[in-house]
Amino acid sequence: MAANWQRGVMRLMRIANHPVEVVGIRDFTPWYRRIEFRSPLAEALDVFPTLWLRLWVPHPAKGEGFVVQRGYTFVRVDAETRTFSLDFVLHDVAGPAGDWARAAAPGDRLEAALTPARIEIPDGTTTLVLAGDSTALPAINTWLETVPAEVQTHVLLEEEHDDRVELPHIERERGTWEWVAREGDRGTALSRAIRDAVSPGDGVYAWAAGEKTLVKNVRVAVREHLGLDRSRHFTQFYWIEGKATG
Ligand SMILES: Cc1cc2nc3c(=O)[nH]c(=O)nc-3n(C[C@H](O)[C@H](O)[C@H](O)COP(=O)(O)OP(=O)(O)OC[C@H]3O[C@@H](n4cnc5c(N)ncnc54)[C@H](O)[C@@H]3O)c2cc1C
The missing domain is CATH 3.40.50.80 (Nucleotide-binding domain of ferredoxin-NADP reductase (FNR) module)
Known part of the structure; x- marks a missing residue:
């Protein structure tokens, strides 16, 4: 579908999408929510500081089935239970990812893609x-x-x-x-x-x-x-x- 150009580009770049399913939600504050996901993605992940994923979230204003990607940072990756969490700032201004996270519930399913880029801190950093x-x-x-x-x-x-x-x-x-x-x-x-x-x-x-x-x-x-x-x-x-x- 031409309108879902982000997905088209990612497909051309042969970047795989992985299924993720919501298994838990914890609110630290009314505007900062941790969502735990289960996904095969967590199984063999090379985890390093700042590692993030591209979460495909629904964008209902653009039509039924339309998804867009937004960046979120992995926290608490557990290969054994195949789970990881993402912390969402639930911002006041509407946005597909913030809106999705606000309404998320266990059992919800999305897809996520990975384009990792490791940051190297020079030796001798004190x-x-x-x-x-x-x-x-x-x-x-x-x-x-x-x-x-x-x-x-x-x-x-x-x-x-x-x-x-x-x-x-x-x-x-x-x-x-x-x-x-x-x-x-x-x-x-x-x-x-x-x-x-x-x-x-x-x-x-x-x-x-x-x-x-x-x-x-x-x-x-x-x-x-x-x-x-x-x-x-x-x-x-x-x-x-x-x-x-x-
Ligand atoms: C590498 C990377 C890692 C990231 N990790 C995280 C993370 O772990 N947790 C996290 O919460 N965000 C993270 N972000 C930021 C997140 O992707 C953006 O905030 C994104 O814009 C949210 O998408 P949306 O669909 O909710 O809003 P959009 O559709 O992108 O924007 C809609 C409106 O909301 C406003 N908006 C977007 N984000 C905020 C905000 N935080 N506060 C106030 N207004 C906002 C925009 O200015 C715009 O007016 C990360 C981004 C990148 C690139």
């Missing part, structure tokens, strides 16, 4: 800066679970819901965690917080994701204040304010 908004939280937690104990981590999240402390977050002995209140453009306060919290140094690596303007602002702090070249940082837009994905 400080890992992890920044973003709540859509980056699942990925940040996957970093915190795997990073060696001797590495210092600094998490800075621009997120101001009152109940943000209820969100799932991994504590580390050598780790700091800072919630940053938004001021003006997304990422302005966050990049200032990064400048205040982290000193430039040889062993620093920075990873950031979230809304596009937020990530752009963080990049400035990462390049100009921390002085990190391309081998020492990775940033990715996860969503764009006021614009649907794809």
Whole structure:
């Protein structure tokens, strides 16, 4: 079907779709929901920090059976039980993935595709800066679970819901965690917080994701204040304010 061009492109690229079935739901807050899926996909997954999938979700406004893909980050992959979870920000503005997650129930079935790209942190990294908004939280937690104990981590999240402390977050002995209140453009306060919290140094690596303007602002702090070249940082837009994905 011409209208489902995303699926056509993926088919041409020979990217397989895998069935996934909802088996559990947990709400950390009214706007942050963990959905557990069972899928053969979990069986032989090469899991690394920030690994994400492309979930095909229904887009009823575009017609019966129409699906679109949206990126979500794997958390809690268990090969033995063939399960994994995804954490969904249930945003107020309507969107096919957020709307689907809000209404999800055990037994619901979707498909998912995988296009993995591993991020390599250079040897000798002693400080890992992890920044973003709540859509980056699942990925940040996957970093915190795997990073060696001797590495210092600094998490800075621009997120101001009152109940943000209820969100799932991994504590580390050598780790700091800072919630940053938004001021003006997304990422302005966050990049200032990064400048205040982290000193430039040889062993620093920075990873950031979230809304596009937020990530752009963080990049400035990462390049100009921390002085990190391309081998020492990775940033990715996860969503764009006021614009649907794809
Ligand atoms: C690699 C990758 C990993 C990601 N991992 C996660 C994850 O683990 N958890 C997660 O929640 N998201 C994650 N995202 C972001 C998620 O894919 C986007 O938020 C996506 O836009 C949601 O799709 P939608 O169909 O709900 O909304 P869309 O149809 O894309 O957008 C509809 C409207 O909703 C707005 N919108 C979209 N997302 C948000 C938001 N978070 N807050 C406020 N408004 C929003 C848009 O600006 C637009 O106006 C990830 C994205 C990528 C690329």
